Amino acid sequence: MNIRDLAPRDLVTRALDKDRRAVGRLLTLVERAGPESDQVAELTHPLSxxxxxxxxxxxxxxxxxxxxxxxxxxxxxxxxxxxxxxxxxxxxxxxxxxxxxxxxxxxxxxxxxxxxxxxxxxxxxxxxxxxxxxxxxxxxxxxxxxxxxxxxxxxxxxxxxxxxxxxxxxxxxxxxxxxxxxxxxxxxxxxxxxxxxxxxxxxxxxxxxxxxxxxxxxxxxxxxxxxxxxxxxxxxxxxxxxxxxxxxxxxxxxxxxxGQGAIRRILRARHEIATRVDARLRSRLGMVLDAPGQRQLVEDVAAGKVSTVEAAAQVARLVVGAEGTDRSR
Ligand SMILES: Nc1nc2c(ncn2[C@@H]2O[C@H](COP(=O)(O)OP(=O)(O)O)[C@@H](O)[C@H]2O)c(=O)[nH]1
Ligand SMILES: [Mg+2]
CATH class of the missing domain: 3.40.50.300 (P-loop containing nucleotide triphosphate hydrolases)
Structure with missing residues (x-):
């Protein structure tokens, strides 16, 4: 069976069995953004x-x-x-x-x-x-x-x-x-x-x-x-x-x-959570800004009709509001 056809769950099972090709494939999935990367992260987390x-x-x-x-x-x-x-x-x-x-x-x-x-x-x-x-x-x-x-x-x-x-x-x-x-x-x-x-x-x-x-x-x-x-x-x-x-x-x-080890682990967890949130918000921000409604808003800011502060507040509400429904990442 081709290693590329295996689901993350099966790859993890093989990786635990010291299958080097499965480890390599999991690393490839992790390097890419997307649902499979998140799935690998969730599967491997409890196995640390x-x-x-x-x-x-x-x-x-x-x-x-x-x-x-x-x-x-x-x-x-x-x-x-x-x-x-x-x-x-x-x-x-x-x-x-x-x-x-x-x-x-x-x-x-x-x-x-x-x-x-x-x-x-x-x-x-x-x-x-x-x-x-x-x-x-x-x-x-x-x-x-x-x-x-x-x-x-x-x-x-x-x-x-x-x-x-x-x-x-x-x-x-x-x-x-x-x-x-x-x-x-x-x-x-x-x-x-x-x-x-x-x-x-x-x-x-x-x-x-x-x-x-x-x-x-x-x-x-x-x-x-x-x-x-x-x-x-x-x-x-x-x-x-x-x-x-x-x-x-x-x-x-x-x-x-x-006790420094425990402190570092906490800092590391905090850093990784913040990075994940940051990545999610950024990808949402790109989508929100490119949507037709906001393109007009951007033009209004450029034309001096709306302030950047007001526009940013509107866009931020849309980004955060839409975030909860997004399952693509
Ligand atoms: N003279 C000397 N050269 C070294 C030493 N360690 C590495 N090099 C050479 O320095 C160059 C760069 O080494 P490399 O390990 O690729 O450096 P990196 O870019 O930091 O990974 C190579 O030509 C090595 O052979 C050392 O302790 N003494
Ligand atoms: Mg090097």
């Missing part, structure tokens, strides 16, 4: 096993994919079944392919699950596709779940911030740590990795990070009971990889006994 979610973020070329490949290889050696979601808007296809090839070299293809996430045409975009995909992988028994994102845009930083543990990767070189700070990565980082430690300037980058962390501590940005560690790595030869894993585990323990 609480897999740790680890975000790996940093500038393009900082070595995230290389690092993730090494982390995955190390994790499978300790009998974990990690999964990777690679989000790279600059190269949605090659990014994933390269990562896949690197990991395949490690011959762990049947244990780990690697996926490059494409989200074209998704109203809620990555902000909805990622939690949906995490839930599918979690239900299918993969743990931990690593998410590689380029830490440049607002959405990417948000995704990183919704992980249980966020690893920020910086490299030696002029002001890389300062750039990470500007991008808002300093505030979301639970662990900092200075990758390419084989290159000149790694010590300076480390010092820059320490200084900035001291300052953010003073200004109260970070959780006061936790100081993010800085780990130096060479992702090419694997130096420091075991330190990264140890730091991830230490952070996981901190989340457990400090």
């Amino acid at each position: 096993r609480g897999a740790p979610v680890i975000g790996i973020t940093g500038a393009p070329g900082s070595g995230k994919s290389t690092l993730v490949a090494k982390l995955v290889a190390a994790m499978t050696e300790t009998r974990e079944r990690p999964a990777v979601l690679a989000v790279d808007p600059s190269s949605p296809l090659t990014g994933g392919a390269i990562l896949g090839d690197r990991v395949r070299m490690a011959a762990i293809d049947d244990v780990a699950f690697i996926r490059s996430v494409a989200t074209r045409g998704h109203t809620g975009g990555l902000a909805l596709a990622i939690p949906g995909a995490v839930r599918v992988l979690d239900a299918a028994g993969y743990a931990p779940i690593l998410i590689e994102t380029v830490g440049v845009g607002q959405v990417e930083v948000e995704i990183a911030a919704t992980a249980d543990t966020t690893v920020v990767v910086v490299t030696p070189g002029m002001g890389d740590a300062v750039q990470a700070n500007k991008a808002g990565l300093l505030e979301v980082g639970d662990i900092f990795v200075v990758n390419k430690a084989d290159q000149p300037g790694a010590g300076d980058t480390r010092r820059d990070l320490e200084l900035m962390l001291d300052l953010s501590h003073v200004t109260g940005h970070q959780d006061a009971s936790y100081r993010p560690p800085i780990v130096s790595t060479n992702a090419l030869d694997g130096a420091g990889i075991s330190d990264v894993i140890a730091a991830i585990e230490a952070h996981r323990r901190h989340l457990g006994h400090s």
